[in-house]
Amino acid sequence: xSETVVSPPFVEITLPVEGMTCASCVxxxxxxxxxxxxxxxxxxxxxxxxASVRFDPRFIVRDQMIQTIEKTGFVVPDxxxxxxxxxxxxxxxxxxxxxxxxxxxxxxxxVFIISMAHGALDFLNVNVFLLVMTTPVVFWSGxxxxxxxxxxxRHGGSDMNTLxxxxxxxxxxxSVYSMLQPMALxxxxxxxxxxxxxxxxxxxxxxxxxxxxxAKGKRKTGDAIRGLMDLAxxxxxxxxxxGVVEVPANQLQAGDVVLLKPGSRIPADGMVVEGxxxxxxxxxxxxxxxxxxxxxQTLRAGTMLSNGALKMVATQVGEMTTLxxxxxxxxxxxxxxxxxxxxxxxxxxFFVPAVMLIAAVTFVxxxxxxxxxxxxxxxxxAISVLIISCPCALGLATPTAxxxxxxxxxxxxxxxxxxxxxxxxxxxxxxxxxxxxxxxLGKPTVTSVIASEKFSIERVLSLLASAEQLSEHPLAKAxxxxxxxxxLALTLPxxxxxxxxxxxxxxxxxxxxxxxxxxxxxxxxxxxxSTLPHTPLAQSRIDVAINGVWAGVVxxxxxxRPESPHVIQKLKEAxxxxxxxxxxxxxxxxxxxxxxxVETFYGATSPIDKARIVSEWQQKTGVVxxxxxxxxxxxxxxxADVGIVVQSGTDVAIEAAGVxxxxxxxxxxxxxxxxxxxxxxxxxxxxFFAFVYNMIGIPLAAGVFYPIFGLLLNPMIGxxxxxxxxxxxxxNSLRLAKxxxxxxxxxxxxxxxxxxx
Numbered sequence: 001x002s003e004t005v006v007s008p009p010f011v012e013i014t015l016p017v018e019g020m021t022c023a024s025c026v027x028x029x030x031x032x033x034x035x036x037x038x039x040x041x042x043x044x045x046x047x048x049x050x051a052s053v054r055f056d057p058r059f060i061v062r063d064q065m066i067q068t069i070e071k072t073g074f075v076v077p078d079x080x081x082x083x084x085x086x087x088x089x090x091x092x093x094x095x096x097x098x099x100x101x102x103x104x105x106x107x108x109x110x111v112f113i114i115s116m117a118h119g120a121l122d123f124l125n126v127n128v129f130l131l132v133m134t135t136p137v138v139f140w141s142g143x144x145x146x147x148x149x150x151x152x153x154r155h156g157g158s159d160m161n162t163l164x165x166x167x168x169x170x171x172x173x174x175s176v177y178s179m180l181q182p183m184a185l186x187x188x189x190x191x192x193x194x195x196x197x198x199x200x201x202x203x204x205x206x207x208x209x210x211x212x213x214x215a216k217g218k219r220k221t222g223d224a225i226r227g228l229m230d231l232a233x234x235x236x237x238x239x240x241x242x243g244v245v246e247v248p249a250n251q252l253q254a255g256d257v258v259l260l261k262p263g264s265r266i267p268a269d270g271m272v273v274e275g276x277x278x279x280x281x282x283x284x285x286x287x288x289x290x291x292x293x294x295x296x297q298t299l300r301a302g303t304m305l306s307n308g309a310l311k312m313v314a315t316q317v318g319e320m321t322t323l324x325x326x327x328x329x330x331x332x333x334x335x336x337x338x339x340x341x342x343x344x345x346x347x348x349x350f351f352v353p354a355v356m357l358i359a360a361v362t363f364v365x366x367x368x369x370x371x372x373x374x375x376x377x378x379x380x381x382a383i384s385v386l387i388i389s390c391p392c393a394l395g396l397a398t399p400t401a402x403x404x405x406x407x408x409x410x411x412x413x414x415x416x417x418x419x420x421x422x423x424x425x426x427x428x429x430x431x432x433x434x435x436x437x438x439x440x441l442g443k444p445t446v447t448s449v450i451a452s453e454k455f456s457i458e459r460v461l462s463l464l465a466s467a468e469q470l471s472e473h474p475l476a477k478a479x480x481x482x483x484x485x486x487x488l489a490l491t492l493p494x495x496x497x498x499x500x501x502x503x504x505x506x507x508x509x510x511x512x513x514x515x516x517x518x519x520x521x522x523x524x525x526x527x528x529x530s531t532l533p534h535t536p537l538a539q540s541r542i543d544v545a546i547n548g549v550w551a552g553v554v555x556x557x558x559x560x561r562p563e564s565p566h567v568i569q570k571l572k573e574a575x576x577x578x579x580x581x582x583x584x585x586x587x588x589x590x591x592x593x594x595x596x597x598v599e600t601f602y603g604a605t606s607p608i609d610k611a612r613i614v615s616e617w618q619q620k621t622g623v624v625x626x627x628x629x630x631x632x633x634x635x636x637x638x639x640a641d642v643g644i645v646v647q648s649g650t651d652v653a654i655e656a657a658g659v660x661x662x663x664x665x666x667x668x669x670x671x672x673x674x675x676x677x678x679x680x681x682x683x684x685x686x687x688f689f690a691f692v693y694n695m696i697g698i699p700l701a702a703g704v705f706y707p708i709f710g711l712l713l714n715p716m717i718g719x720x721x722x723x724x725x726x727x728x729x730x731x732n733s734l735r736l737a738k739x740x741x742x743x744x745x746x747x748x749x750x751x752x753x754x755x756x757x
Contacts, residue, residue: 010040012054013062018075019151020046022160023348023395025074028152031349032072036060043337047218047399052336073152073159096144097212104141104208107133108201115198127179127195134197138172142204144211158352160390164207166356167386171200171715174379194376196715203387203719210723214392217730221400224407224737225334228327231283231302236267239311252317260310268301269316277308284323285413285647285663326662329417330410334403336418340683341398344690348394355389355698362702370703380715384701388718393693393725397686400733405679408737413647413662414672421658423683425642425676429621431571432614432636434628435582435592436540436558438646442474442629442664444558446482447539451552452529460552462488464544467506467513470496475540475556502606503542514545517585517604526550540584560595567666568596574673577621581610583632610636627661627669644669675736682736686729693725 020026026044029051033042038059043052053065066076111133114121123129139146145168148161175195237259238247244259252258252268260266260277278290281303290306293299299312302323318324337345359382366378402419409416416422433439451457465483468476469492483490493506493513503516505524514524518541522528526545540556571578579600582589586603593601602613610626614636618624626633626640629647637643637657645657646664661668701718705711 010054011057012052013065015051015053015062015066015069015076017044017049017051017069018077019148020044020049020074021148022046022352022390022392023344024159024352025152026395027345027349028157028159029069029072029074030345032068033065036065036068039065045334045337045399046395047221047403048331048334052332071155073155073157075151097208097215100141100144101205101208101212104137104201104205107137107141108198108205111137111198111201127175127197130195130197131176131179134172134175134201137201137204138168141208142168145204145207158356160352160392162352163355163386163390164203166359167383167715168200168203170379170386171196171203171383175200194373196380199380199383199715202716206716206719206723210719210726213723214396214726214730217727217734218396218400220734220737221403221730222407224404224411225327225330228283228302228323228330228410231265231323232321233265233267237261237264250318252314254314254317256314256317258312258314260305260312262305262307262309264305266299266301266303266305266312267317268312268314269321270299270312270314272297272299272310273313274311275309277310278306280304280306283411284326326410326415329415329660330406333406333416333418333421334399336420338398338402338419338423338680338683340423340680340687341419344394344397344687351389351394355385358389358698358702359383359385366703377712381701381703381712383715384713384718385698387715388697388701388713388722389694390722390725392722393686393690393729396726396729396733397690398683400730401679401682401686401736404733404736405675405682409672409675412671412675413668414675415660415662416672416675417658421642422676422679424623425625425659425673426680427623428576428625428642428673430577430579430617430624432579432581432610432617432624432626432640434610434626434633434636435580435584435589437474437629437664438627438666439564439580439592439596440558440560442558444475444478444540444556446478446554447557448555449482449552450555452550454549455546455551457552458486458488460544460546461486461554462490463508463511463513463546464515464542464554466490466508467493467496467504467515469493470506471498471504474558475542478556479542479554512547514548515542517583518543519604521545521550540588560592561666563666565596567670568598570670571673572597576673577617579613579617581605581613581636583607607632607635611639614639629664644672678736682732685732689729689732690725693721697721 017029020029023046026046029044030042033039033051033053038056039053040056041054044050045052051069055065069076111130114126114130142164145161145164148159149165152159153162175197178195232249234249235246236249236252236256237244238252239257239259247256249267257273258267258270262277266279272293272295274295276292276294279293279299280290281300283302283304284300293310299310300323301316301321316322319328362385363378363382366381367374370377370381398419402422405422406416406419436442436444449457449461451460461479461483465480465488468479469490480490491508493508495507497505499516499520502520503514506513514521514526518528521543526548528543528550540558542554542556544551544553568578577600578598579602580589580593580596580598581602583605584603589601589603593599602609605613610633614624614626618641623641625642625644626636627644627646628637629645633645637645642659643657644659644661646661659672661672697713697718699705700711701713703712
């Protein structure tokens, strides 16, 4: 169980829930929790077997919510422990169904053969033999269905277990009564009475097979997260006074010096303090090219040392590492429903009671007007309706696809904040892109420093670099690096202000430094000379004033990423309108847009301007996505329908974003669109399968087609179809993890991009 303070006084907790089997279970828990005073939102995920609740602690506490879930007929295993691994529930479920299925199979096989022989294998007391063989199948192998039905039924509810329990019980007890009282039903002796033991046994066996395969399928949809969990090594080699000591992962502490050998997994986030090596970060970012690491560079937990040896000091351990945050965010994402699931939720809320009503009506009609023996026919038809109507597939359609999609994304270095974001991204008609650090490498270099006649180049550069020491902007880092390379002494400013999208003002050694965009300096009252030095296109410039006098300009170049033209082209081909918005000078933005063949661009934009641009395009084209990497982009990211932030983004930007790209390579952006499109395609297919299955299966089982085509569904066929429906939905969801090509699909076109991996 996890707990997060969303925003005072609201709190969100996640509770593990045992016993859910279908969409009806989800609907009942959400409905009952939603009725509690203080509960603001409830999201129950059948695939992960968890309930996420956002509530006001002034009105309700955790124990009351647990009691509500248990009164609904389900179990919250251990409320004092951390949430179990995502696979834990499915592992146990698989292990429970496997022996029950094989036991049922062994006992059911002779029952099925004898019954299907239609008298060819008849012998004395054959019905007694069938009873003896069927009874343990129904009451031991089928116990999970009866247990589930009892849990829900004693609280006045019903779910798919209810349907199975009622259907199987009807077949079994009717057969027993028919065998013991043959004259009452058939008017013939025991040896020729009509029994349906094979139906009860085969239904249980096939349903168990379906549950087993379903549990295995659900487990596989969590493989990506499980793979991330396995990246953290169980022990670390830590340097102590007594030498190198093996320390378990949960005992590693910040400040420990860890020895890393070739091939070893990095146990914590940290910094290299000795040695040089090559690190494979593909497990977190999806980037296949290893990265060189040396003293002072950062390392992340879960990545692997490919070559060389290092000593690192751990700075973030345990739940604080990047790896654990990725796992947490992905699990949270899997708990947030896609809006498309609302339809399934509404139907599931009344599905089981409606099916039981249909079965009862069907029984009465067939008993009154059906062919003889009408009681037997009515019984079989009603059982078929109950068995084939399970809404399992309906409940699994969306969450399993979201699990597979977000897990696939996490393995490629893409974090979606939820199924709602996953659904929204594929609807984006316009993508607003920040320039610096997104379309460009974000590693600018100073190309020239020009000073006015009143100041020297060294003075302009040293004062500007001193002032920029308190700035996080990439251009500020480039200026400091240039000053340091020239051996200039830097002094920390005594005063510093930063106006996002404009520039900085600082006091260094008693001198007032004003630096930034030319129009911003003019607005500050700085007078510019009549003739300014020429600025090459596509180069950023920072004008500098010292004590209110224009002192010079610094020119910087930030190269366009090599993949940017290809990615922009693919997005445009997919029907996405691309817009560039940057705080850089208009002529610089125009030159970058020209090189990338982007028709719509905005320069000299402030953070508020970017948010306004996003709003304008929302009115023009509908859903808008925005991608950026800095604090300047936070308002626009929050305004966009889907905010996308790249790895180098600040915490503020990440909090405002719906998607985080851990790899700055823009191809990852294409992959994010691809995953969104493919996941939504699978969700729609799953819902189609689930709805069509029930829309055709229920009338067929009820005998609607019998008067015309003479079709009646055997309950055994119904149980096989029911089991296969869930398995087919799961198999379809698992296709997401097996796609070999990245595909961008829109309503207008389909384009494939060769898989770079």
